[in-house]
Amino acid sequence: MADRARLSLNQMTTANWSAAQAIEGCVRHGIGAIALWRHKIQEAGLNACVQQVRDAGVHVSSVCRGGMFPAATEQERRKSIEDNFRAADEAAALAADSLVLVAGGCAGLSIEDARKMVADGVAALVPYARERGVRIGLEPLHPMYAADRSVLNTIGQALELASHYDLREVGVILDTFHIWWDPQVAALIARAAGRIFGFHVSDWLVPLPDVLLGRGLMGDGVIDNRKLRVMVEEAGYSGPIEVEIFNRALWDADPDTALTQVIERFEKFV
Amino acid sequence: MADRARLSLNQMTTANWSAAQAIEGCVRHGIGAIALWRHKIQEAGLNACVQQVRDAGVHVSSVCRGGMFPAATEQERRKSIEDNFRAADEAAALAADSLVLVAGGCAGLSIEDARKMVADGVAALVPYARERGVRIGLEPLHPMYAADRSVLNTIGQALELASHYDLREVGVILDTFHIWWDPQVAALIARAAGRIFGFHVSDWLVPLPDVLLGRGLMGDGVIDNRKLRVMVEEAGYSGPIEVEIFNRALWDADPDTALTQVIERFEKFV
Numbered sequence: 389m390a391d392r393a394r395l396s397l398n399q400m401t402t403a404n405w406s407a408a409q410a411i412e413g414c415v416r417h418g419i420g421a422i423a424l425w426r427h428k429i430q431e432a433g434l435n436a437c438v439q440q441v442r443d444a445g446v447h448v449s450s451v452c453r454g455g456m457f458p459a460a461t462e463q464e465r466r467k468s469i470e471d472n473f474r475a476a477d478e479a480a481a482l483a484a485d486s487l488v489l490v491a492g493g494c495a496g497l498s499i500e501d502a503r504k505m506v507a508d509g510v511a512a513l514v515p516y517a518r519e520r521g522v523r524i525g526l527e528p529l530h531p532m533y534a535a536d537r538s539v540l541n542t543i544g545q546a547l548e549l550a551s552h553y554d555l556r557e558v559g560v561i562l563d564t565f566h567i568w569w570d571p572q573v574a575a576l577i578a579r580a581a582g583r584i585f586g587f588h589v590s591d592w593l594v595p596l597p598d599v600l601l602g603r604g605l606m607g608d609g610v611i612d613n614r615k616l617r618v619m620v621e622e623a624g625y626s627g628p629i630e631v632e633i634f635n636r637a638l639w640d641a642d643p644d645t646a647l648t649q650v651i652e653r654f655e656k657f658v
Numbered sequence: 659m660a661d662r663a664r665l666s667l668n669q670m671t672t673a674n675w676s677a678a679q680a681i682e683g684c685v686r687h688g689i690g691a692i693a694l695w696r697h698k699i700q701e702a703g704l705n706a707c708v709q710q711v712r713d714a715g716v717h718v719s720s721v722c723r724g725g726m727f728p729a730a731t732e733q734e735r736r737k738s739i740e741d742n743f744r745a746a747d748e749a750a751a752l753a754a755d756s757l758v759l760v761a762g763g764c765a766g767l768s769i770e771d772a773r774k775m776v777a778d779g780v781a782a783l784v785p786y787a788r789e790r791g792v793r794i795g796l797e798p799l800h801p802m803y804a805a806d807r808s809v810l811n812t813i814g815q816a817l818e819l820a821s822h823y824d825l826r827e828v829g830v831i832l833d834t835f836h837i838w839w840d841p842q843v844a845a846l847i848a849r850a851a852g853r854i855f856g857f858h859v860s861d862w863l864v865p866l867p868d869v870l871l872g873r874g875l876m877g878d879g880v881i882d883n884r885k886l887r888v889m890v891e892e893a894g895y896s897g898p899i900e901v902e903i904f905n906r907a908l909w910d911a912d913p914d915t916a917l918t919q920v921i922e923r924f925e926k927f928v
Contacts, residue, residue: 532802534839569804571815
């Protein structure tokens, strides 16, 4: 069983809550860590968020998300990199374990060109993040998001990209929803040892209700979250375990009820 | 540009047509090959289908589909293998280039166990198919189908499974919808040389309208079908190119209009 103290609330699980509400929710439910999303940070104001997590004594497991590098024009690519610098500033101010990068989709380009732009974007961001003590977590997304969200689709691909950098600076974020199907998953998690900056859990429902908003609570689908959690631990990762569930029905429910369920399922299935 | 003579109609593209109607449609539109689905063959009767393709002078590029091996009980697994024997009989009677296998999903089991059952199922089928001169084409399906349709999800995985057999007996079916996202796609297609038994084209729409019925006509999405077709040719495959489009809107349209579009898009984008 996973140590309950490692549970972190990825705030997209309670998408209708503001940052302040989600932080208060963590305190109310005895959850020690939170992953904050940038649109929620901006809504609240960065300084207010910094103060709120400090006052609440809640640890920030990650800031979601930088990335989104591929773009059709040089100007857009430059703008995206500037935006990533702001994301790194936010991660630094919040003392987050890492800034999570979602690569971005094809953006009207060939997937090969989009992948090169991701590599270039990471190269531009790393020195800036390094100076601010921010670690970059590359999150491979499920191949069904390759067209529109992330051309980084496997652990192998993320590790290859990370390998160009110091392992204290660039690592990978392993999310069971994105990686569970990979025929090489055990070998790749083992190979990621030393580079695992984050671990996310949820479940894959059958049939999948929606490409984006169809994730399930752990135990409602086919993913063996416990087995993957043990693999990730054996590869040396002992940090926060984020519960990140994009699910319309869960969002429509009372967030406190959702959090109670999250905790139950975490204890039972992670 | 792909040779127009290589176009084969996978009959799921005109799902509302019976086998006889699809064969007649091929003749009317000057399409020399067809991929027949088993539920359509059974609807028409195998002997009638054999007669129809013979009379029409249409070549059968594949019979779709065998596989679906994972099951919770020994009895169900045995039944599935028996059903695959019938599929091989049909492929033999129709002189199809190959019997396409779709592995089957997790079936309530762990994905690792389901994958073992697929390997066992193929092992049981190969000797039976060999005696009837039927080639087995393993079709890796996109990872988004891992839970409910196919635990065989990458070219690499399909090649590993095929490697246990003679390359005249077991090969792979490459469908651009399923493989386009793979970071290793070029290397894997090259590695598949000699084992490519079929090639399918369609497109990935953005956003994806539906997990199952959301494929697009070539040119409507992000897949570079031409580039992949050239890779497959360079790996030595010069056989039929099946157009296989599961799309609700296309099915609701007049099938003759759909076929005219398929031919135009094939000439323009494949």
